[in-house]
Amino acid sequence: MVAKGMQTGRAPAGPGGLRRRLARLEDQNAGLREEQQRLEAERERLRGPELAPPASRTARSTSQPQGCGSGNRRSLGVGWLGGAGPLGPLADRGAGPAWDEGGEESMEPKIDRTQFGSVTIDGETITHDVIIRLGGQVEKRKKKLSKAVYGTSHTISLAEAKHLYQQGAERLLIGAGQDGRVGLSEQAATYFARKRCQVELLSTPAVIPVWNQAEGAVIGLLHVTC
Numbered sequence: 001m002v003a004k005g006m007q008t009g010r011a012p013a014g015p016g017g018l019r020r021r022l023a024r025l026e027d028q029n030a031g032l033r034e035e036q037q038r039l040e041a042e043r044e045r046l047r048g049p050e051l052a053p054p055a056s057r058t059a060r061s062t063s064q065p066q067g068c069g070s071g072n073r074r075s076l077g078v079g080w081l082g083g084a085g086p087l088g089p090l091a092d093r094g095a096g097p098a099w100d101e102g103g104e105e106s107m108e109p110k111i112d113r114t115q116f117g118s119v120t121i122d123g124e125t126i127t128h129d130v131i132i133r134l135g136g137q138v139e140k141r142k143k144k145l146s147k148a149v150y151g152t153s154h155t156i157s158l159a160e161a162k163h164l165y166q167q168g169a170e171r172l173l174i175g176a177g178q179d180g181r182v183g184l185s186e187q188a189a190t191y192f193a194r195k196r197c198q199v200e201l202l203s204t205p206a207v208i209p210v211w212n213q214a215e216g217a218v219i220g221l222l223h224v225t226c
Helices: 014-049 089-091 144-150 158-164 184-192 204-212
Strands: 075-076 098-101 103-106 111-115 118-121 122-128 129-133 138-140 171-175 198-201 218-222
Touching: 089 171, 111 204, 122 129, 144 158, 171 204, 184 198, 198 204, 204 218
Parallel strands: 171 198, 171 218
Antiparallel strands: 075 198, 098 103, 111 118, 118 122, 129 138, 129 218
16 A cells, blocks of 8 residues: 555656657667668668679779879779869860861860879960869869878868769769879768769879760869879
């Protein structure tokens, strides 16, 4: 028998107790959402090779600089991976296909040649890394976006990937240096995959003919040293 005036069980929680319980539930839900996003990103990364064009030779993206001599074309294993301002007269040149003297289609602006420390585009020699936008504008690459994270511009960070990408770009050609040392971080690779922008990594000398013969919505990054 219960004594008069006593209550059995736990007393209902007051407003303060309810707020604390709601706060705990919100924290748990936030943690579950973060875990779901992480698992979805991992699933996309693992499914990537199934989406890659069959003719591409895949290679694992890495957060470490690529070694010398890796100048062959590398299409990232995640499959579909998706500026200091204009540089003088190059900024006004329209991007996209043009017709050369032989009557064949070619990409503009035209990349003429490269050597260690420079690249020549439409006859103008540039002595730093560049980005080529969809509109044909040539901009100085913002290497500090990657250096701030990895201490080197040889690994492209997520921040630089976001700066590099343009809405509507279907393909990114990266001239990875004279020895092909530039690569994508895992975060950058996942970002381009979500944007369905195909990324191809070649040495800078090797990317020139690929760029000049490219078609469609293509953007570029050219690293002029190693």
